[in-house]
Amino acid sequence: MTRDEIIASAATREMQTYNRLDLVAERGEGPWIIDMDGTRYLDLYGGHAVALLGHAPPRVADAIAIQARDLLFYSNAVHVPSRARATERLTRIAPWPDAQVLFLNSGAEANETALKMARKATQRERVVAFHGGFHGRTLGALACCGMPKYRAPARAWVDPSENILFGAFNGDVDGIDETCAAVLVEPIQSMGGMHVMTETFARALRARCDETGALLIFDEVQTAPARTGHWFAGDRWGLCPDLITTAKALAAGFPAGAVLARGSVAATVNPGDQGTTFGGGPVACAAIDATIAELEDIDAPARARAIEKTIRAGLPDHDVFGWGALLGIRAPAVAVLRKLREEHRVLAGSCPGDPTVMRLFPPLNTSDDDLAHGLDALRSALP
Ligand SMILES: Cc1ncc(COP(=O)(O)O)c(C=O)c1O
Structure with missing residues (x-):
């Protein structure tokens, strides 16, 4: 199909869920995304906070191809070697020595599953979530979404x-009490406005959950693994939640999600409590295994911290906030993003909860030269 035919097909034959850019992404190379017409874009949007290892990372792509030829799929009814490798790697970087994992397909599914686990473990129903929070677009996740815009379509069911x-x-x-099964919170409310959790709040949540028996769930779909400069966000303060959900960058772009839990919570899970056809499949797990192996080899947390330092130093006159490779900049996002894209061929993200914030999700393999190029573009596009 030609470029024009592809765009026309989307306009007439796909449901109109997305406002798409005039960009037909055909290939990726590290932090670069290449349009079918040959135009190269520096992707500081990181493929929607997924491409933490850049685009088409060779080690992950090879692992996927090899696994697909060996065994494309078998269900959770049997053991598969790649699932065991992914399990070992992921539980090794998790914050609890007795961590256990359940593999799923997406961030929303991971959050819903963590909520189910918390309800079962505590035998309680109530959940505390936060204004400005975002946890996914399925109904249970939406019920905990503190952004009215996303909640609205499901209001009759969840409100x-x-x-x-x-x-x-x-x-x-204070709202957390002995009736609460769980507290669901993002370390950085990225969609909601790039609000960064303070250490005081994190410690108060931990203490209140300990007092009341509620389980603390960190929604790290966007922040883990490694994006914030630590494998998991609580590592920054040596603070452990009870459950962690992750997805997005977990398999570098192959669809995958997971719930991680401390042993005492995981011990309450029994056969039949949760299930998924594709979650934990051989290819997804080969991709997770290769992704974490690569993140370990490049010392991803350190690289994320270095990128943050470079970006902050490169924009001394601007309000930059966030952690590691998840940064917000105070700016009139629509105008700046258009200028970046049209004049500099650089992609960055808007922030659905705040039009005065733009977001950067730079891949960790963005070279210092490419970062310098991105910073030149930002300095020129920002007011
Ligand atoms: C913090 C957070 N939680 C959950 C989700 C939902 O993830 P998914 O789109 O994989 O269902 C997102 C997606 O943007 C997210 O940012």
Whole structure:
């Protein structure tokens, strides 16, 4: 198909869920994405916070291809070697020595599963979530979404719910009590406005959950593994939640999600409590195994911290916030993103919860030269 035919097909034959850029992404090379017409874009949008290892990372692509030829699929009814390798790698970097994992397909599914686990483990129903939070687009995840824009379509099903309480992010934690099964929170509310969790709030949540028996779930779909400069966000303070959900960069672009839990929570899970056809499949697990192996080899947390330092130093006159390779910049996002794309061929992200914030998700293999190029473009596009 020609470039024009591809765009026309999307306009007439696909449901109109997305506002797409005039970009037909045909290939990727590290942090670069290449349009079918040959135009090269520096992707500081990181493929929607997924391409932490850049585009088409060779080690992950090879692992996928080899696994697909060996065994494309078999279900969770049998053991598969790549699942065991992914399990060992992921539980080794998890914050608890007795961590266990359950593999799923996406971030929303991981969050819903973590909520189910917390309800079962505590025998309680209520969940505390936060204004400005985003946890995915399935109904259970939406019920905990503190962004009215996303919640609206599901309101008749999820509102009002006496079982979902919304607190103020970085605010007080008094709403958490002995009736609560779980507290679901993002270390950085990325969609909601790039609000960064303070250490004080994190510690207050941990303490309140300990007092009340509620389980603390960190939604690290966007922040883990390694993106914030630590394998998991709580590592920054030596603080462990009880469950962690992750997806996006977990398999470098192959669809995969996971719930990680401390041993005592994982011990409450029994056969039949949760299931998925594709989650934990051989190819997804080969991709997770290769992704984490590569992240370990490049010392991904350190590289994420170095990228943050370079970007902050390169934009001394701008308000830059966030951690590692997940950064916000205070800016009129629509105009700046258009200028970056059209005049400099650089991609960055908007922030659905705040039009005065733009977001950067630079791949960790963005070279210093490419970062310098991106910073030149940003300095020129920012007001
Ligand atoms: C923090 C957070 N949680 C959950 C999700 C949902 O993930 P998925 O789109 O894989 O279902 C997202 C997606 O952007 C997210 O940013």
